[in-house]
Amino acid sequence: MYGSASLPTSAPKRGRMDAYLHVLHALILRDMRTRFGGSHWGYAVVVLWPVTHIFLLVLIYTFRHVPAPIGESRAIFFASGAVPVLCYQYISREVMKAVSQNRPLTYYPQVKLVDVIFARLLVEIVTGFLGLLTVFSILIAAGIDPRPEDSFVAVCGYLCAIMLGLGIGTINVAICAFIPAWQIGYILFNILMYLSSGVMFLPHFLPEQIYAILKYNPAVQIVEWVRLGYYPQMGVQVDYAYTVLFALTAFSIGMFLEKHVVRKMTG
Template sequence: MITDRQVQAPRRSRMDAYLQVLHALMLRDMRTRFGGSYFGYAVVVLWPVVHTFILVAIYVFRKVPAPVGDSRALFFASGAVPVLIFQYISREVMKSVLMNKPLTYYPQVKNFDVIFARILVEIVTGFLGLMLVFLILVAIGVDPRPADPVMAVGGYLAAILLGIGIGTINVGIAAFFPGWLMGYALFGLIMYIASGVFILPNYLPEQIYEILKWNPALQIVEWVRLGYYPGLQIQVDYMYIILFALTSLSLGLLLERHVLRKRS
């Protein structure tokens, strides 16, 4: 007679084996970037942080006034960080299968496992980068605490979700058109310029502002900034951002299941 414990044992062993595969993929991912060591992973974390503060420094040293608030650094960082989190995650997730294709020849490793491992690594990387930005702001005498922490954290989480969704659908596109790696860099630059990192887009003419609001990156910036400046006269379409991200994720998973696996 088969007991419940005997039934659960194979399930647990399969789960343990899957977690070991996922853990190994994450460790390999962290070690194979920038020099093949864990110190190279520190470069991955620092890269968007340096990117953020180069942009902030340019505007601070040029004495460009912040459109709202007393701190230039805080205003510019509150716009740059969520956009960079989104862009770095979407780009790195896109490259996951292309960079780890030989691993999928092993029967234990599927394309989805490689994508999922890269997503987990990028989530950790994004949070570590955000913490470093906060620490640097504190070190230069800027208080990085948002007036509405729930609103700001929600915006950062939305940036991560959007990056995962766009990155997943990019995996399917890049499988057919490897040149999309370069094409997405150009597309991402356009999204970045149109995201309102260094301005308040709601000050633009209404017709232009309504067109720009179709860019989910812009609405993420406004979402985060509402956490720092609750008095801003802006309306964020939270449902649009979440549905955009979830729809992208769903399409990406469908491509992985019905198209990418057949090509493997």
């Protein structure tokens, strides 16, 4: 008797969840088909692009006979820096582009801007993870052990890179609502962030005054965070609270602007 009385309240909740998951699944499929041409080759190119970026750096420094600033492997050094930075930058850029590319879908009452953002985020997380597995596979095939000394630290740094990408991406959505040209401006901004992040050098080897300024760049923090998993003896102090709070604050501000500003402008 009591079990049957609970069905009317639980059924609508399950129905709403099923409908939401159906919408999210449709958005993910549409995103992959429109961006990658519905082709496995198109998706493979997107996965392999950051992988090519990493190993191009390795080849350049190998041909120039430049040793890694720390450790014995150039590939591990560059991969441990480039993977988290590219993960953060790709997510923040693609989340920003998701809204402008899928704006007509939000005219349907079942689809919200947040759904579009979340669908693109899931696609980028899977894409980034496949790229990471590809990097690991290539390193293993080359006889290089890609496993960090402290896996927990390295994984936490990678997860923080994802969280930072989502936070910056949601703020980018709000900025683009006011300044559409920011999509191009953000590319230039990302170049500066990348060059100062420490992918190709160790920031703590710089003069203390310069290093103190660079530490305000959250990309520097996530690079050092991941690298500490590979080089525990590196001798840096990551500000974990600053990095996590920066990502969470960016996400909160972005969601607030999406709800109270962007939604009203586009409604």
